[in-house]
Amino acid sequence: MFSPGAERQIAERQVAERLARAGCIAAEEEAAVLVGEAPDGATLETWVTRRERGEPPVWIVGWVEFLGRRVRVDPGVYVPRAQSEELAERAAGVLPERGRAADLCTGSGALAAHLMSARPAATVVATDVDPRAVRCARANGVTAAVADLDAGLRSGAFDVVCAVTPYVPSPELHLLPADVLRYEPRHALDGGRDGLDVIRRVVVGAARLLRPGGWLVTEIGGDQDGPAGELLAAAGFGGPTFWWDGDGDLRGVAARLEGRS
Ligand SMILES: C[S@@+](CC[C@H](N)C(=O)[O-])C[C@H]1O[C@@H](n2cnc3c(N)ncnc32)[C@H](O)[C@@H]1O
Missing domain, CATH: 3.40.50.150 (Vaccinia Virus protein VP39)
Incomplete structure (x- = not known):
């Protein structure tokens, strides 16, 4: 949705503040992933709300990196560590x-x-x-x-x-x-x-x-x-x-x- 630049930085900061308020420990890293992966503003809002409720960020974006490779992880499936x-x-x-x-x-x-x-x-x-x-x-x-x-x-x-x-x-x-x-x-x-x-x-x-x-x-x-x-x-x-x-x-x-x- 956002190409790298000032607009994306602002979005990341706003999302990071919301996630930190919700108790996320890695708020900045997670904000960067959510903002970077969301295809549009409405999806980003839904994703941030899901994360604020505690859902694993990997289920929200649908993948995790494991040994340098993106692995799909569907909701309900254990997140590889x-x-x-x-x-x-x-x-x-x-x-x-x-x-x-x-x-x-x-x-x-x-x-x-x-x-x-x-x-x-x-x-x-x-x-x-x-x-x-x-x-x-x-x-x-x-x-x-x-x-x-x-x-x-x-x-x-x-x-x-x-x-x-x-x-x-x-x-x-x-x-x-x-x-x-x-x-x-x-x-x-x-x-x-x-x-x-x-x-x-x-x-x-x-x-x-x-x-x-x-x-x-x-x-x-x-x-x-x-x-x-x-x-x-x-x-x-x-x-x-x-x-x-x-x-x-x-x-x-x-x-x-x-x-x-
Ligand atoms: C800790 S997760 C590990 C998943 C994956 N290996 C990873 O590292 O991301 C354990 C998995 O074992 C599965 N499981 C539990 N009991 C099992 C059984 N008796 N036979 C096969 N799979 C089982 C669960 O459904 C779950 O997907």
């Missing part, structure tokens, strides 16, 4: 050029789309229980099916399984930002009593899907490294590598299915 980018890169790093990968709990398909881009000759498939997520992943070019984790996927056929599961312990859900709790789907966040309900099943499913020597790369957090290490060892995975972000927060684990590769 920057914290998952390292996981996607690690998964791509262990996927052979012509290998096979399964992205369980794919959501918008952001991780699968990165694998497809990093390894164009590889085969990448994805699952999610939520039909809205699967539609969104397909719109992002991902071969996705509505399925419970690994259901319907072939045993021993994959080199890499990756998953960003719901892994927030139920008793800690209330600690999430109010907007996340109000808008993002609970089945994308709630990992049960200790946060590991879905991960437990992912580990077992991955042990079935992977060829010996294949990799499981999955997101975990909090103090889940101990229990996740035990789950992995019990399912036949060796040498788990955990990683933490710059703030010292646990972000994920990669482990290799033992046996001859």
